[in-house]
Amino acid sequence: MYPTDRPRRLRTTPALRRLVAEHDVAPRQLVLPMFVADGLAEPRPIASMPGVVQHTLETARRAAEDATEAGVGGIMLFGVPEPAAKDADGSAGCDPSGILNRSLRQLRADLGDSTVLMADTCLDEFTDHGHCGVLDEQGRVDNDATLEHYARLAVAQASAGAHVVSPSGMMDGQVGRIRGALDDAGHADVAILAYSAKYASALYGPFREAVGSSLKGTRASYQQDPANARESLREVTLDLAEGADMVMVKPAMMYLDIIRDVAAASTVPVAAYQVSGEYSMISAAAERGWIDLDRAILESLLSIHRAGAGIILTYWAADAARMLWQ
Numbered sequence: 001m002y003p004t005d006r007p008r009r010l011r012t013t014p015a016l017r018r019l020v021a022e023h024d025v026a027p028r029q030l031v032l033p034m035f036v037a038d039g040l041a042e043p044r045p046i047a048s049m050p051g052v053v054q055h056t057l058e059t060a061r062r063a064a065e066d067a068t069e070a071g072v073g074g075i076m077l078f079g080v081p082e083p084a085a086k087d088a089d090g091s092a093g094c095d096p097s098g099i100l101n102r103s104l105r106q107l108r109a110d111l112g113d114s115t116v117l118m119a120d121t122c123l124d125e126f127t128d129h130g131h132c133g134v135l136d137e138q139g140r141v142d143n144d145a146t147l148e149h150y151a152r153l154a155v156a157q158a159s160a161g162a163h164v165v166s167p168s169g170m171m172d173g174q175v176g177r178i179r180g181a182l183d184d185a186g187h188a189d190v191a192i193l194a195y196s197a198k199y200a201s202a203l204y205g206p207f208r209e210a211v212g213s214s215l216k217g218t219r220a221s222y223q224q225d226p227a228n229a230r231e232s233l234r235e236v237t238l239d240l241a242e243g244a245d246m247v248m249v250k251p252a253m254m255y256l257d258i259i260r261d262v263a264a265a266s267t268v269p270v271a272a273y274q275v276s277g278e279y280s281m282i283s284a285a286a287e288r289g290w291i292d293l294d295r296a297i298l299e300s301l302l303s304i305h306r307a308g309a310g311i312i313l314t315y316w317a318a319d320a321a322r323m324l325w326q
């Protein structure tokens with residue numbers, strides 16, 4: 001008549017619940033993505049990402065210091081050049097005085113090895129057409145020609161002080177080509193965080209505003225189809241064979257099954273990226289008073305952790321780190 005099994009017993013008090021909790025997200029596991037824009041006098045708010053800004057060199061430095069102080073494990077840097085600096089090859093990315101490389105140099109000088117400094121190793125922020133690679137005569141993204149640009153980009157970022165380069169363009173062979181270039185340039189210690197399983201997702205919408213992207217069309221010819229799970233394992237296997245030091249799944253929340261599969265298959269640390277659209281959806285609902293922001297943040301991070309990601313990129317990294325210490 002009465003239940004003999006009572007799972008509620010272990011939920012009786014906060015102390016009991018704390019004792020039996022299986023998962024924790026630690027601040028050290030969070031990475032803060034930051035946008036640094038050229039030619040700004042003041043940080044510029046990003047309307048579709050309330051609370052996130054395009055930084056000036058100076059405010060990026062302060063935000064990186066604050067995040068590090070809060071215990072955040074790393075910083076992922078994206079450069080936003082002035083529109084006039086964009087060209088077909090995205091050459092501002094490789095330019096040592098381009099905005100991303102300048103900011104890397106400054107942050108490395110400032111923070112040394114107290115955080116892990118990561119750079120987005122991709123062309124889309126720097127190309128006038130907005131694609132992640134260079135185009136051939138038919139206007140298609142040219143895989144092998146793009147690899148040569150990525151090789152130069154990675155070496156420029158490593159020379160500027162990045163501890164980790166992060167190829168996010170989904171070109172075949174990008175990890176191997178970058179590893180070779182880094183080693184040849186004397187950067188054998190610079191690690192590669194490979195965006196291995198990266199889907200062509202609607203959730204990158206706000207990011208396009210964040211970096212002032214000029215993309216027309218889609219990335220469906222290089223990013224993965226959301227209908228597919230199996231090819232994520234193929235991508236991860238290839239990236240591991242090419243020398244990836246860490247692998248990433250992106251986006252996170254709608255791809256928890258993929259994170260789980262990759263975590264089971266990977267021999268290296270697994271990261272997941274809670275992308276701009278995930279941030280914006282939760283922020284927008286919270287702004288309307290429909291969900292509790294802090295609880296939704298922690299719950300979303302826990303879900304990604306439960307799925308198997310040991311490293312989580314999130315625009316809430318510093319806020320979450322402060323909440324988690326409490």
Ligand code: PBG
Nearest residue numbers: 122124168203204207275276277
């Ligand atoms: C490509 C890149 C993108 C994001 C990170 N790296 C955009 C894209 O692939 O279209 C998206 C991140 C986000 O939405 O938060 N350089």
